[in-house]
Amino acid sequence: MIDGLLLGFQVAFSFDNLLYCLIGVTLGTFIGMLPGVGPLVTIAMLLPMTYGLPPEGSLIMLAGIYYGASYGGSSTAILVNLPGESSSVVTCLDGYQMAKKGRAGAALAIAAIGSFVAGCIGTLAIALFAPWLGRAALDFGAAEYTALIVMALVATSVLVQGAFIKGLLMALLGILIGLIGMDTNSGALRYTFGLTPLMDGVKFVVVAVGMFAFTEIIMQLRSHTAQPVEATKVDSLMPTREELKASALPILRGTGIGMFFGILPGIGPTMSSFASYMLEKRVARDPSRFGHGAIEGVAGPEAANNAAAQTSFIPTLTLGVPGSATMALMLGALMIQGITPGPNVITERPTLFWGLVASMWIGNVLLVILNLPLIRLWTALLKVPYSWLFSLILILSCFGIYSLANSYSDVLLGAFFGMLGYLFLKLDCSPAPFILGLVLGPMLEENVRRALLISHGDPATFIASPISIGFLSATILLVLWILLPAVRRRKEKIELETN
Amino acid sequence: MKQMIQKTLGIAALLAGIAMGASTALADYPEQPIRLIVPFSAGGGTDITARIVAEDMSKTLGQPVLVDNRPGAQGIVGTKEAAGAKPDGYTMVFVLQATLALNPSLYSATNYDPIKDFEPIGQISESPYVVVVHPNLGVKTLAELITKAKAAPGSINFASGAAASFLASRLMQQAVGIELTHIPYNGSGPAITDLLSGRVSLMLSSPVSVLPHIKAGKLIPLAVTGAKRSPSLPDLPTVAELGYPNFEVSGWYGFAAPAGTPKEFIDKLNQALVQALAKPEVQAGLEKSGVEGKASSPEELKALIASELTRWTTMIKEAGIQPE
Numbered sequence: 159m160i161d162g163l164l165l166g167f168q169v170a171f172s173f174d175n176l177l178y179c180l181i182g183v184t185l186g187t188f189i190g191m192l193p194g195v196g197p198l199v200t201i202a203m204l205l206p207m208t209y210g211l212p213p214e215g216s217l218i219m220l221a222g223i224y225y226g227a228s229y230g231g232s233s234t235a236i237l238v239n240l241p242g243e244s245s246s247v248v249t250c251l252d253g254y255q256m257a258k259k260g261r262a263g264a265a266l267a268i269a270a271i272g273s274f275v276a277g278c279i280g281t282l283a284i285a286l287f288a289p290w291l292g293r294a295a296l297d298f299g300a301a302e303y304t305a306l307i308v309m310a311l312v313a314t315s316v317l318v319q320g321a322f323i324k325g326l327l328m329a330l331l332g333i334l335i336g337l338i339g340m341d342t343n344s345g346a347l348r349y350t351f352g353l354t355p356l357m358d359g360v361k362f363v364v365v366a367v368g369m370f371a372f373t374e375i376i377m378q379l380r381s382h383t384a385q386p387v388e389a390t391k392v393d394s395l396m397p398t399r400e401e402l403k404a405s406a407l408p409i410l411r412g413t414g415i416g417m418f419f420g421i422l423p424g425i426g427p428t429m430s431s432f433a434s435y436m437l438e439k440r441v442a443r444d445p446s447r448f449g450h451g452a453i454e455g456v457a458g459p460e461a462a463n464n465a466a467a468q469t470s471f472i473p474t475l476t477l478g479v480p481g482s483a484t485m486a487l488m489l490g491a492l493m494i495q496g497i498t499p500g501p502n503v504i505t506e507r508p509t510l511f512w513g514l515v516a517s518m519w520i521g522n523v524l525l526v527i528l529n530l531p532l533i534r535l536w537t538a539l540l541k542v543p544y545s546w547l548f549s550l551i552l553i554l555s556c557f558g559i560y561s562l563a564n565s566y567s568d569v570l571l572g573a574f575f576g577m578l579g580y581l582f583l584k585l586d587c588s589p590a591p592f593i594l595g596l597v598l599g600p601m602l603e604e605n606v607r608r609a610l611l612i613s614h615g616d617p618a619t620f621i622a623s624p625i626s627i628g629f630l631s632a633t634i635l636l637v638l639w640i641l642l643p644a645v646r647r648r649k650e651k652i653e654l655e656t657n
Numbered sequence: 658m659k660q661m662i663q664k665t666l667g668i669a670a671l672l673a674g675i676a677m678g679a680s681t682a683l684a685d686y687p688e689q690p691i692r693l694i695v696p697f698s699a700g701g702g703t704d705i706t707a708r709i710v711a712e713d714m715s716k717t718l719g720q721p722v723l724v725d726n727r728p729g730a731q732g733i734v735g736t737k738e739a740a741g742a743k744p745d746g747y748t749m750v751f752v753l754q755a756t757l758a759l760n761p762s763l764y765s766a767t768n769y770d771p772i773k774d775f776e777p778i779g780q781i782s783e784s785p786y787v788v789v790v791h792p793n794l795g796v797k798t799l800a801e802l803i804t805k806a807k808a809a810p811g812s813i814n815f816a817s818g819a820a821a822s823f824l825a826s827r828l829m830q831q832a833v834g835i836e837l838t839h840i841p842y843n844g845s846g847p848a849i850t851d852l853l854s855g856r857v858s859l860m861l862s863s864p865v866s867v868l869p870h871i872k873a874g875k876l877i878p879l880a881v882t883g884a885k886r887s888p889s890l891p892d893l894p895t896v897a898e899l900g901y902p903n904f905e906v907s908g909w910y911g912f913a914a915p916a917g918t919p920k921e922f923i924d925k926l927n928q929a930l931v932q933a934l935a936k937p938e939v940q941a942g943l944e945k946s947g948v949e950g951k952a953s954s955p956e957e958l959k960a961l962i963a964s965e966l967t968r969w970t971t972m973i974k975e976a977g978i979q980p981e
Contacts, residue, residue, distance in 0.1 A: 202699040296854040340731075342841050345763060345820070345978075354766055357730035423850055477853070480846050483698075490705065493945055499869070563698070563728045606844070611840050612814055612856055 162504075166512030169214055170520050175513065176442060178211070183380045183521045186226020189529060191234045191242045193367045193558040197227040205491055213495040214510055218517040220491055224484060225277070225467040225518065228427055229525050232269045232460055233536055237262060238551055240371040245463040246429035247366045248435045252448060252455030254374075259451050262537045264397040266407050268453055269460040270529045272399075276461035277415040277522035280468030282597040283417050285515050288472050288504065295421050295473040301607035301619045303422075305629035307602045310429070310594075312633050313436045325591045328582070332595025335360055343607055344601055355567035362428075364572045365596060367555050369589050372576025375548050378582065382416050392418035408438050415458075416465025423473055426482055427466040431459035432594055440639075449588065455525060468518055474497050475511065685721040693912070694742075694750045696735025698728040702863075703949055706910055707751045709942040710781050713933035714926075724750070732756040733767055740774035744915040745924035748780065752913045755821050757839060758965035762973040763820060771966055776923055777888065777958035779930045780806040782948035784908040785883025786825055786861035787890065789876045794858040797897050799879045800831070802859075808833035814838045816852055818845030824859045825882065825906045827976060829896065832904045841947055852876065856877040863908075864889050865947035882906045888949070909965075910948065911958050927955055946958070 191202045201220050208216035231243030235252035249269065256265040298306075311329070338349045339359030351557040397405070403600060412434040419430035438458040439448045448455050470485060476499070480486035492499055497507060504511045531601070539547070559572045582589055613619035621627055693711050697703045712724040727735030739750030739777035752906055757771040769775075777799060788799070793812065796802045806813050817823035822838060830837055840857050842848035845866055851857050853875055858868075864887050870876040873889070881887045882897045884905045896904045912930060914923060923980045933939050943950040953961070 204703075227942065266905050296850065299851060299854060299856045342843050347766070352766075354734060354768075357733070357764075357766060358728075375888060435866070477850075486846055490946070493865070496945075564726060565729060565734070606842060609843075611838065612851075614812070614838070 160358065162512045163382050165248035165286075165508060166514075166516030169470060169509050169513030170218065170220075170516035173216055174212075175218050175517060176520070178215045179517050179521050180524055182219040182222020183229075183524050184456045184528065186223040187233075187525065189223070189233075190227035190230025190246075191556050193240055193242055193363065193371065196243060196363075196484075197224045198487065200562060201484060201487045201491075202601065204223045205487065208491055208495075213492070213497055213507075214513045215521040216491060216495065217488070217510065217514055218521075220488055221425030221471065221514060223516065224465065224488070225521065226525060228467040229273050229529065230271075230461050232456075233266060233529075233614075235370075236265045236269065236456070237536055238371070238547065239374040240551055240555065244362050244366060245431050245466075246460075247370065247428070248431040248459040248463075248590075249456055250370045251435065251590060252450075252452050253393065255449065255451035256453065256456065259452075261265055261451065263533050263580040264401055264453065265456050266533045266536060267397050267530065268401065268457050270526055271402075272339060272412065272457045272461040272532075273407045274522050274526045275409050276416055276465035277468060277525075278519060280417055280420070280465040281502075281515060281519045281522070283469060284472060284518070285512075289329065291469070291476075292419050293470045294370035295423055295477065297625060298422055298603040298621075299623075300612060302623060302625045302629070303456050303605040304609055305626040305633075307598050308420075309629045309633040309636065310433060310436075311598055311602070312636050313433070313440070313635055317610070319444075328587050328589075329347040329591040329595035332592040332597075335365070335402075336596040336599040337603065343603060343611075353437035353567075355565060358563075359453075359600075360571065360596075361562060361568065364568050366557055366560055366577050368572040369577025369579035369582075371555050371595070372572060373579030373583060375552065376576060376580045378544060378548070396454070405453055408434070409461040411437060412461030413465045416462035416467075419462070420466030420469030421472055423480070423482075424468055428597060430462040430466040432597075434462035435459040437589075450523045466501060471514070471518075475514075476504055504591060527642070540617035574656070581617075604653065662943075665778045670966055685837065686925060687718050689747060690721045690724050691718070691746075691926075692742075692748050693722050693726055694739045694748065695736050696739075696751065696756060697730075698733035699726045699832075703751060703753065703910065703970065705930050705946045706782060706948055707937060707945060709946065710901050710912075710930065710933050711938050711940075713936060714929040716931040717932050718857075718925075730968060731760060731764060731974060733764065733769075733909060736760075737769050739915060740769040741912075742915045744776070744917035744919075746914065746918055748979065749912050749926065750775070751910065752777075752962075753910045754908050754965060754969075757821070759820055759964050759973075761825065761966070762970045763978070771962060774916050775962075776916050777955045777962060778912040778914055778916045778923055778926045779955060780909055780911040780951055780953035780958045780961060781934060782943055783883070783951045784863055784910075784948040785881050785887060786822065786906065786908075787864045787893070788829070788859065788861055788879040788896070789852070789867050789871065789880050790859045790879060791828060791852060791855040791857075792875070792877055793855040795930045796879070797877060801895065803833050803835055806837060810836040811838050813859060814840050814856040814857040815861075816840050816842055816848040817860070818842045818848040821908055821946050822861050825908075828906050828972060829861065829904070831972075832896070835878065863947045865945070886906075888944075909961065911953075911961075913958070917940050923955055 186197065200223055227243055228245050231241060232248035232249045234240040234242045235246040235249040236257050239250050239254040241247040243251050253265045256262065337354055340347055347357060401432055415434045415437065416430040419426065419433060424461065435455055435458060438454045439445050442448065442454060474480050474485045474489055480489045489499060497510065558571050559568050562568055579589060609619050685866065693707060695704050695707045708724055711724055715722045722838055727738050736756045737749060739748060742748040760767045761771060790796055790802065796805055815826055817826060817839065837859065843863060848860060849862065849866060852860050853870060863881065867876055871878050878890060878893050880899055881893055886893060886895060891892055931952045934950045940950045
């Protein structure tokens, strides 16, 4: 392992590869800030250019774009409530609130630090456990995913602010919208009302940009302020000692969660950032701070999505199983170079594997160097008059949404969700359970049906493996944990009343 | 008389002008970039294939062939856009089995006519499937699979990542007389993951995605579904060789133009396409992206589209699958 890492650093520290790494992460940071324009599109466009590069260089650059994007996506989420990447939707919840309170610098710094720590630990984990973790990904089938998603959905209840029933209904509405489009099993069209653009379902990015960025713009326009009053007073750029202390544990927990979710094909960074947020809110001494600028709500999810971005390379490299469309492209890039990823890639192509691992660590260092000095610049962006800033955000968002599928209807749909988000805010309904329902609902349906199909209709399949049993027991514990404070409160209330 | 001469001259000049105009139009064609509509997302397998051929055609034609990704609704959105485009020789569309032969019977949303709306330019590739099973199933040949499947109909599961692979599997089951249970997936990636873990036992896959797993001994190949053996697995027999002589199923890709595009332009585009596919580097690029390069004339592609449309429409109707 040590030999491997040494070899890796030799490869990654060559002038060419350092340059490819720098190009990759810089490009990644910028495209990460643009909504819709994600690593998928960028890598797809750059792929033909990499034919001429050596395999190490091309993979190092493409990987840099990938994790650089998950880094950059958080900057716009914090500054202007615009999730540049789907994995940074969660960062909007508290990061933007921090910015509104004049703590944009601290939020950006914590996001950078959290990502860096997670990146370092994630890289080390790949170096230590890659082959073993790769096999673990195969242990997750439809039944295991079902148990995991059920646990996540139950945990959603902590995301709910205010009335519990309202939150539940929001999650259900999210699920309904998530089910729009063609059913995988039967090919049946659901809730499309005969509209062809809805046949493929509603894209997550369209909803995220609509409900966060567009809604925020509508809100601000309503308040008649020509100048961002609150945001102009940026206290200090760096987080305070207390903020750093409060973030330490969330970063570590987020890293752990991110590493776990990253390995699972199809789950990835978005889920991991939600999971981390829910955990932080659950363990917080004062959960009511969340949604109003809690630094833990930025630190944890940011660490989680970066750790997940790193570990999602494990199944791709060691099994040849891509966990996402972006990873499938990476796999394509390798195959074009004549390398077939699989169990033997570490022994057959040590320079490639270890070079990539080492370059990920270097890339994370470069990202911090790149991002920390830029914080001053980004926060200065908040002093730009709203009339300019909003027009720019609107144009960039529409451009980003359009570029997803070169489709006008997606832009209109984004506008629709902007209006819907405004309505939700006015009715005091929090968007978080809605977004989670949108992501998890279709996944749950797909996996339940697949598990039952594979088992020929036998429901015992859901408790057939130790993994499923583990998650389901954890779910039961979670339910008890959620119910307990309520019971305790009631008891206290009764005691108070009897006194 | 004078008037008549003038008139005749005038008409002659006019005719000459038209003739000259036409010939210069053909000689100068293409004068501007040509749009190639790909009805799927950038970066997918179809997109990469299209780009490899388009890039080489650009060199021959002297004008860039620009890929315009119009994904949506199983390729219906982009294909419809092409059907309605101006037939001036500056729009091409990437056509394939799924959009022209399957969609009309599978989805009532299909709003184009695969025959009437398009002028075929030429085929670019052919892609047979390889039948692979997980070692846990305990079969090593197609004959063993058939015996095992006949002993307990419906007990063996097969995975598919798209409609084309599912229908090809159905066709194979019909041909060899077995019945398997279908487990659908969104894309071949997750399907192969479950196949590798042994949760599902069988799949018809493109050779390139399962080749490393076959070499590592994680999956066992039983047969290829094409008319001839696959160059990447030369020892593997075809289904036809194994006693089902008429069985052949392959995916195919091609380029077409909107109906009404002048024949001269179609021929010029076909020449560029045939030239591209004659080059070893284009062939190698296509092979890496998972398909075998195969050029054809406009007439051959036209015949292929017609026969495939009939074949799949009949098959889908017989299988009792209703259009959605």
